[in-house]
Amino acid sequence: MKPLLTVEDLRVSFPTRTGLVEAVRGVSFTLGRERLGIVGESGSGKSQTGRAIMGLTPGHAKITAQKLAFGETDLLKASPKVRRDMRGRQIAMILQDPKYSLNPVMTIGKQIMETLRTHEKISSGAARDRAIAMLEAVQIRDAERVFKLYPHEVSGGMGQRAMIAMMLVCGPELLIADEPTSALDVTVQLEVLSILDKLVADRGMGLILVSHDLRLVSSFCDRVIVMYAGKIVEELPSADLANAKHPYTQGLLNCLPTLGTDRHPLPVLERKKEWAA
Amino acid sequence: MSDIVNSPEFSRRAWLLSDRPATRMQARLGRAYTIWSRFAENRLALIGLGIILALIFVAIFANVLAPYSPVQGDLRNARLMAPNAAHWFGTDDQGRDILSRLVHGSRLTLFVIFLVAIIAAPVGLIIGTVSGYAGGWVDAVLMRITDIFLAFPKLVLALALVAALGPGIENAVLAIAVTSWPPYARIARAETMTFRNSDFISAVKLMGASPFRIVLRHVMPLCLSSLIVRVTLDMAGIILTAAGLGFLGLGAQPPLPEWGAMIASGRRFILDQWWVATVPGIAILIVSLGFNLLGDGLRDALDPKEAGQ
Amino acid sequence: MTSALSVQDMLVTYDGFAALDHVSVEIPPGESFGIVGESGSGKSTLLRAVAGLATFDSGTLSVNGRPYGGKKRDKEFYRAVQMVFQDPYGSLHPRQTVDRLLLEPLVVHGFQDIDARIARALDEVGLGAGFRFRYSHQLSGGQRQRIAIARALIVEPKILLLDEPTSALDASIQAEILNLLEQARKDRNLTFVMVSHDLGVINHMCERLAVMKTGKIVETIPASALRNREFSADYTRQLLIASEGFSRTAS
Numbered sequence: 001m002k003p004l005l006t007v008e009d010l011r012v013s014f015p016t017r018t019g020l021v022e023a024v025r026g027v028s029f030t031l032g033r034e035r036l037g038i039v040g041e042s043g044s045g046k047s048q049t050g051r052a053i054m055g056l057t058p059g060h061a062k063i064t065a066q067k068l069a070f071g072e073t074d075l076l077k078a079s080p081k082v083r084r085d086m087r088g089r090q091i092a093m094i095l096q097d098p099k100y101s102l103n104p105v106m107t108i109g110k111q112i113m114e115t116l117r118t119h120e121k122i123s124s125g126a127a128r129d130r131a132i133a134m135l136e137a138v139q140i141r142d143a144e145r146v147f148k149l150y151p152h153e154v155s156g157g158m159g160q161r162a163m164i165a166m167m168l169v170c171g172p173e174l175l176i177a178d179e180p181t182s183a184l185d186v187t188v189q190l191e192v193l194s195i196l197d198k199l200v201a202d203r204g205m206g207l208i209l210v211s212h213d214l215r216l217v218s219s220f221c222d223r224v225i226v227m228y229a230g231k232i233v234e235e236l237p238s239a240d241l242a243n244a245k246h247p248y249t250q251g252l253l254n255c256l257p258t259l260g261t262d263r264h265p266l267p268v269l270e271r272k273k274e275w276a277a
Numbered sequence: 278m279s280d281i282v283n284s285p286e287f288s289r290r291a292w293l294l295s296d297r298p299a300t301r302m303q304a305r306l307g308r309a310y311t312i313w314s315r316f317a318e319n320r321l322a323l324i325g326l327g328i329i330l331a332l333i334f335v336a337i338f339a340n341v342l343a344p345y346s347p348v349q350g351d352l353r354n355a356r357l358m359a360p361n362a363a364h365w366f367g368t369d370d371q372g373r374d375i376l377s378r379l380v381h382g383s384r385l386t387l388f389v390i391f392l393v394a395i396i397a398a399p400v401g402l403i404i405g406t407v408s409g410y411a412g413g414w415v416d417a418v419l420m421r422i423t424d425i426f427l428a429f430p431k432l433v434l435a436l437a438l439v440a441a442l443g444p445g446i447e448n449a450v451l452a453i454a455v456t457s458w459p460p461y462a463r464i465a466r467a468e469t470m471t472f473r474n475s476d477f478i479s480a481v482k483l484m485g486a487s488p489f490r491i492v493l494r495h496v497m498p499l500c501l502s503s504l505i506v507r508v509t510l511d512m513a514g515i516i517l518t519a520a521g522l523g524f525l526g527l528g529a530q531p532p533l534p535e536w537g538a539m540i541a542s543g544r545r546f547i548l549d550q551w552w553v554a555t556v557p558g559i560a561i562l563i564v565s566l567g568f569n570l571l572g573d574g575l576r577d578a579l580d581p582k583e584a585g586q
Numbered sequence: 587m588t589s590a591l592s593v594q595d596m597l598v599t600y601d602g603f604a605a606l607d608h609v610s611v612e613i614p615p616g617e618s619f620g621i622v623g624e625s626g627s628g629k630s631t632l633l634r635a636v637a638g639l640a641t642f643d644s645g646t647l648s649v650n651g652r653p654y655g656g657k658k659r660d661k662e663f664y665r666a667v668q669m670v671f672q673d674p675y676g677s678l679h680p681r682q683t684v685d686r687l688l689l690e691p692l693v694v695h696g697f698q699d700i701d702a703r704i705a706r707a708l709d710e711v712g713l714g715a716g717f718r719f720r721y722s723h724q725l726s727g728g729q730r731q732r733i734a735i736a737r738a739l740i741v742e743p744k745i746l747l748l749d750e751p752t753s754a755l756d757a758s759i760q761a762e763i764l765n766l767l768e769q770a771r772k773d774r775n776l777t778f779v780m781v782s783h784d785l786g787v788i789n790h791m792c793e794r795l796a797v798m799k800t801g802k803i804v805e806t807i808p809a810s811a812l813r814n815r816e817f818s819a820d821y822t823r824q825l826l827i828a829s830e831g832f833s834r835t836a837s
Contacts, residue, residue: 017315041756042727156625185624186783186828193832212756219831255761257790259813259829265765266790269758296724297716304683304719476677479639480737484691485664494690498681 003030004174004206005053008067012048012057023048023061025230031174035200035207037217037238039252040227046210049227050176053208054093055083070174089119092167096179098159102151108135108162109147112169119170134165138195157188161195168199174206182211193220214241214252226252229276248275315578322574328567336383343377348532350374357550367552369543371532375556378534382557385535386564389450389519390512396454398461398508405465406496410473410488420466427459431514432521439527446535449528453518457511464507468500502579509572513565520561536561588651590615590745590777591636596645598628598635605631606642607801615650615744618771618778620792620809622785622825627798629781630672633747636779637669649745665695668738672750674730678722684708684733685718691741707736711766728759732766739770746771748780752787764791785829789813797822 012024024045029036040046051057053068055075068075070091075083087093095101103111112131116122122130128147135143138161151159160180167175177196181189197220200207211217218224218238226234226249234246244250251269294311298304316322335342345364350356350372360367366375408419426434431453438452472478473496481491520537522528529535531542536557543554591613598606606628613619623629634640636647638659647654650666671677678687688704697703708717711732722730731751738746751767752760768791771778782788788795789809797804797819804819811817812826 041758187624187824190828190832197832197834214757215831219833252757255758257761257764257786259786259789259826262790264790265768266761268761268765296720298683298719299716301683301685301719304685304721308721476671476673477679479637480669480671480677480734481679481690482639483637483664483667483669484694484741485659485661486690486694490694495679499679 002071003032004071005031005208006067006069007031007049007053008065010049010052010065010068011063012045012052013062014058015060015062022230024052027227027230027232029225029232029235031206031208033204033206034223035209035221037221037224038208038210038227039212039214039217039224041212043229044227045230046227047178050093050178050208050210054087054091054176055080056093085119088115088167088172089170090172091174091176092170092172093176093178094160094163094167094180097183098151098156098163099183101163102159102166104151107148107150108154108166112162112166115166116169130169131165134169135162137168137199138162138165139191140165155188156184157192160184160192164192164196164199168203171203172205174208175200176208176210178210179212180209181216182213189216214249215256231276233275246275247272312578316574319574319577321570322577325567325570325572325574328563329571332383332387332564332567335380336387339380339384343374343380345374345377347373347378347381347534357546357553359550360552366556367550369539369553370546373532373534375539375552378539379536379557379560382534382536382539382560385446385529385533386516386519389446389453390515392450393454393457393515394508394512396451397457398504400454401458401461402465402497402500402504404458405462405467406469406492406500408462409466409469410492410496412473416466419462423459423462426456427463429456431456432518435518435522436525436527439522444527444530446529446533449519449522452522453515456518457515460511461504461507464503465500468503469496472496472499502575506572506576506579509568509575512568512572516561516565516568588615589613589648590617590650591779592646592648593632593636594646596632596635596647597643598631598640599643604801606635608645609798609801609803610645611796611803611806613777613779615777616775617794618780618792620788620795621779621781621798622783622788622795623781623798624783624825626800628801629798630749631801632798633669633749633779633781637667637747638663661695665741666743667745667747668741668743669747669749670731670734670738670751673754674727674734675754677734678725678730680722683719683721684725687722687733688737688740691737695741697741703740707740710739710770711736712762726759727755728762731755731759731763735763735766735770739774742774743776745777745779748778750782751780753782753784760787767791785812785825797825 007030008028010024010027011022013020013022027049038046038049048057052063053075057063063076065076070086073082073086102108109128109131112134113124113127116127116130132143132147135146140146140158140161146154146158146162154162180196181192184192209217209221218241221238224236224238224241225232226246228248234244234249236244241253244253248269254267255269257266292303293307295307298307350368352372355364355368355372357370358364358368364374364376366379368374404419404423408416434456435452438455439448442448442451478491478495481495519528520540523535523537524541526541529538531538539557540554547554589612591611593609593611596606596609597604609628609632621629621632631640635642638657641657649663652662654663685704688707689700692700692703704718705715708715713729713732717729725733748767752763755763764787770776778791780788780791789812792809794806794808795812796806799821804821805817807817817823
């Protein structure tokens with residue numbers, strides 16, 4: 001089966017006043033129509049990996065890879081116009097906080113319609129119908145009412161669902177979700193994740209879930225990649241997480257306080273220099 | 278290779294940029310150095326700084342640099358002479374050397390901008406921070422007072438004050454200072470309001486610090502950089518206002534070689550002896566430009582968002 | 587025995603909306619008390635009202651037996667009660683060095699041996715002398731939170747209010763900070779009032795907890811009741827299920 005996304009030796013670096021910062025240092029993986037989780041702490045390079053695939057890295061950054069391909073298209077060699085076309089139509093991305101990722105001066109409905117009409121030639125009436133249908137698909141009950149609301153007038157969970165609707169309305173094949181539930185309350189997180197789960201399964205999409213929450217990612221995704229200091233330190237199926245081999249993964253699993261465990265003091269992650277080598 | 282690493286410049290720079298400063302002084306110097314290197318990357322800002330330093334240099338050494346007296350002229354022989362070898366910028370209608378007048382006039386220019394900055398900036402800072410921090414009726418009253426001053430066009434208000442107080446450069450300075458502080462108060466207030474409710478101010482409140490201490494030690498230092506930038510950018514306008522007052526005869530009185538007054542008196546001869554009015558005009562242009570470039574450079578170097586990175 | 591912290595029937599309204607709706611809490615000295623809730627539950631409002639950062643419309647508040655009202659607090663309160671905030675990037679003054687940050691509470695309260703105290707405070711939170719003259723933007727999130735804790739502990743308070751102290755930190759750093767807090771509590775016999783949305787953290791750090799929802803306390807239970815599932819409110823059950831992660835069969 002042809003992989004949806006092929007990443008080989010991806011490197012992303014930023015020139016700064018104090019030297020070159022290497023955010024991603026040689027990441028390789030393939031993605032089929034499955035759910036892949038990328039887990040790491042801040043500074044691990046997980047967000048930059050997702051952005052490099054989308055083509056959203058800041059202009060002054062340097063991106064190289066032996067291969068970065070979406071289906072047949074070579075993402076590195078593609079022109080900016082081709083990449084712009086792909087964004088929304090073939091690859092989509094959801095960000096963390098709908099407060100900052102939705103346009104605050106446009107109604108939710110208008111934003112979804114804008115995404116549609118950027119990629120397809122349809123009338124505004126047809127676009128409106130599809131936007132409302134999409135809002136209903138993310139289980140927003142009053143779709144007609146929410147269509148007319150501004151982002152600040154809806155709760156975090158609803159805003160995130162609106163964001164999902166906006167990103168999936170053109171039917172992309174790959175969705176990259178960068179900490180999609182980190183800004184939401186615990187009970188709302190599960191709702192949003194189950195909506196995402198259903199949509200991804202129904203449409204046969206590939207999903208990359210980027211998060212710092214190892215537990216969440218392992219319960220949601222089929223496969224997990226653990227990143228540290230710009231490199232992949234472990235890659236394993238979620239079911240095998242308890243048998244993780246790399247000390248960093250084991251450390252991450254152990255250091256969280258949970259209801260079932262009672263360890264005083266909590267085991268602390270001892271970072272070893274060779275993990276970043 | 279080891280020579281470069283062991284050279285004194287490299288180790289001094291490393292000391293300044295060290296992320297483990299050992300003393301307060303080292304931390305402060307390191308921070309100043311970081312701001313300076315950011316500033317120095319901007320070629321235009323350095324040119325602006327150079328112009329201002331040149332102005333200060335000329336003002337300090339005016340007595341040495343000026344070839345002739347700025348107030349005594351040779352009425353008999355040297356009236357309205359075109360620029361020549363003896364008088365580089367020519368002479369005016371009183372036979373005075375224009376270059377010498379220009380050089381001594383730089384002192385007056387510096388006097389005006391320095392005093393205005395010293396008076397207006399602190400007043401604006403205090404009123405703005407108190408207003409922004411206190412809120413409520415204190416804020417309302419102070420801002421309405423500020424509005425009253427802002428309602429008048431600067432030059433008109435300065436004119437009225439000078440007319441009331443009498444002509445003279447000291448009164449001109451006072452008048453300009455009185456009209457300059459309101460924008461600084463507004464900037465300080467806006468800055469204060471952005472972090473008035475932030476956690477670090479709450480933390481200081483929770484220590485039991487008095488509002489006076491909070492405003493003086495914690496709020497004001499944060500407003501300083503925007504204020505410095507704004508004051509520097511305003512310098513050009515202050516010079517022009519002083520020149521305008523001088524032009525109208527309400528600022529520096531003759532025979533003081535204030536640049537605006539020089540333009541005023543040279544107005545009559547502008548068609549045939551253009552240098553009498555034009556040369557001080559160019560001097561004002563260059564100094565205003567210098568302050569503008571310096572202010573832009575300072576804004577880029579002191580930008581609080583950049584300061585953290 | 588007087589409670590360390592006693593809140594009776596506290597009401598906080600903003601424009602007619604009740605952020606805290608007649609909330610009552612009694613915390614004995616030396617206890618670690620947790621407050622769990624989602625956004626809008628009022629948990630942070632409660633902490634801020636106790637600290638004097640928000641004013642309460644009615645109800646009573648007393649700390650170590652002394653009553654306080656509105657926003658007025660005295661020096662004794664500020665010596666006895668300190669707070670650690672959620673956002674490590676917002677709780678330290680952006681233009682001050684660590685030395686200056688730790689100096690401030692000492693000067694305000696009139697302590698004498700300032701240098702020694704600052705050095706000791708840094709040591710206690712696991713940061714060496716090399717950190718003393720760094721600016722806050724030269725510190726990582728975890729280091730900043732350590733400084734915030736050092737700042738709170740340097741005046742030797744008896745009660746520590748903790749507003750989601752580890753929510754903004756990476757998981758591995760969270761463990762370090764929680765261990766630090768626990769050690770400090772043991773060493774100084776402190777009373778903790780800890781707010782969090784994370785049941786795992788509350789269960790680890792606290793002996794008793796209150797579950798809050800939309801400004802009201804739903805129930806107050808010992809931490810052991812949480813572990814043994816011996817609680818009564820439905821909402822508590824929802825929170826517990828949510829904390830266990832995503833489950834495909836349940837959706």
